[in-house]
Amino acid sequence: MLIITILGKIAGQTFRESELLGNPVTGLMIGVLATVLLQSSSTTTSIIITMVGAKLIPLQNSIPMVMGANIGTSVTNTIVSLAQSGDRQEFRKAFGGATVHDMFNWLSVLILLPLEVATHYLYHLTGAIVESLNLKESSNYKKDMLKKLTKPFTNLIVQGNHLFAMTDLSDSVVGAILLVLSLVLIILSLIFIVKLLNSLLKSPLSKILNRTINAELPGKLAILTGYIAILVGTGVTMVIQSSSVFTSTLTPLVGVGILSIDRMLPLTLGANIGTTLTGILAALAAPAKAIPDTLRVALCHLFFNISGVLIFYPIPFMRKAPIGLAKLLGNTTAKYRWFSVLYILITFVFIPSSVFALSLSGPTIFMAIGIPLLSILIIIIVINIIQKYRARILPNFCKHGIFCHYSCIPCNLMTK
Structure with a gap:
């Protein structure tokens, strides 16, 4: 909460007078770069929602930023796959499993960002939904929703005594320190998870897990197996509140051959949907008058991910695009291991930075x-x-x- 508050304040000061966000590509790249830095699309979208609620950026300009956050979050599991680079075959499968998330997010943006720019369908769809809720006429509208739940924690963390309360450090310095510490903890935790899973899954237990995770429903119900996997991914991510952690946990499973890339895709799609719950909660925790706008941003995130699922999953032919590209990248990294680092740098640093700089x-x-x-x-x-x-x-x-x-x-x- 403290990090979100501080970063939202800094971002707001930066963009209040800026016209950069009028360019949807610029907004997209800002979302990518911010999420690569924060290693959490939930944090990025919460910051965006806070800025929209505070009228620091227009709602319409926030939509490409939310799309960019979806892309940036997939860098975590791609980095985690590097832990299996010691074994060429494991690395091939792990990198392919990790990048299926990347490919789906990039392909979704390539289709839906131009569609949004041309038709503003997310903007209008969420507007219609929020208007149908009649928030302004509701008796609860004058109350700050979720305030009873969030206020004690806000008072404790933001307004009360904390680790840096007795120091002379500015909010910006405190935010930077907490950001670095949180990133270090995330990376160490993910490395520990990968090492632990690798040791556990190279045992007789792996055969049982393989049959269970990749199992198909019997008979004609087999067509529903992938959709159940999407629901599982959604539910687990809603509980742990992080698609990055969930997909990063699955990556070593793909590497050791327990989870197939074909099954990784629906679980990843579910994770993309599940992570939007954080944004919805952040939207509902905003001041009452700002909720119609903040909720629209959160719903844009939700319906963007649902739209991507509807495009790339129901039709089997369309699934081949993200899966095929991911396998292609996995095969390439198995042959040229240096390509994995080059891919990460180009995809998540060079391209977004170059496009952003070019837009200036x-x-x-x-x-x-x-x-x-x-x-x-x-x-x-x-x-x-x-x-x-x-x-x-x-x-x-x-x-x-x-x-x-x-x-x-x-x-x-x-x-x-």
Whole structure:
């Protein structure tokens, strides 16, 4: 709570007079970078909700930031997979299992962010839901919801005596110290969990777990197995209040072969949905007059994740996209272990930082540079896919040229 309060205050001072958030791509990258730093999408979304409730940023500008928080949170389990890099085969499966979360989140954003910019469907959908609740006419509207539950803890932690209460340290310094300590504790805890699971799961117990976790419902009910896994992921994440911890715990299970990547996907989708409960609670804990806006932000997070699930899970063909890309990355890291660190740095640091920096130069320069680079990337991906499945329709220079996955290192990494 103290960290959220302090970081929300600092962020509010930074963006109060800024026009950066008018660019949805900038907002997206801010959400990614903030969550990579905090290692928690719940914390990032709670800060965003606090800022919207305080009128520091417009509600509509907060939606891309929430999407970015979804992407940033997946870095934790990707880092955790590095603990299994000692065994090439375990690392291949663990990295693939970890990055299925990355791929789903990136693919969801690539589809839903342009859709939101064009139609504002999340903005309008959540607006209709909140209006239907008639919060302003409700007798409870004049009361601060959840205040009776949160006030004792707020008084104890924020307003009462705490570890730094008798020091001369500023709120910013205290927040930085607590942030570093919390990150260290999270990393140490995750490393301990990975080591403990590795030691426990290399035993006869692993065969029993393998049959249980990857089991299918009998007969015609087998089609519902994945949806039950989504519910399980949602429920567990709601209890532990962290999708990062849940998916990071599953990553070593994939590495030792107990959990398949195909089963990892629905559990991850459930974790994405379950983690939105934190934002909803944060929204309801806001001052009464701010609840309509804060609740809309939290519901945007919820329906963004539900929309992603509806796009990529019910149709089996669509599941192949995140799963296939994750397996591709796992195979690549098994061959080139250095690629795992490069992937993390490029995906979660270089790309968000570069796009954010580029957006500072203004929309004209941003589009002049960004559109050609994005077009080149799309062309490379499309040509590599055609090379793999329909190479005969390509001209000769594309069959064995700069885009050829047999001779070009970047294409080699992308297609093998």
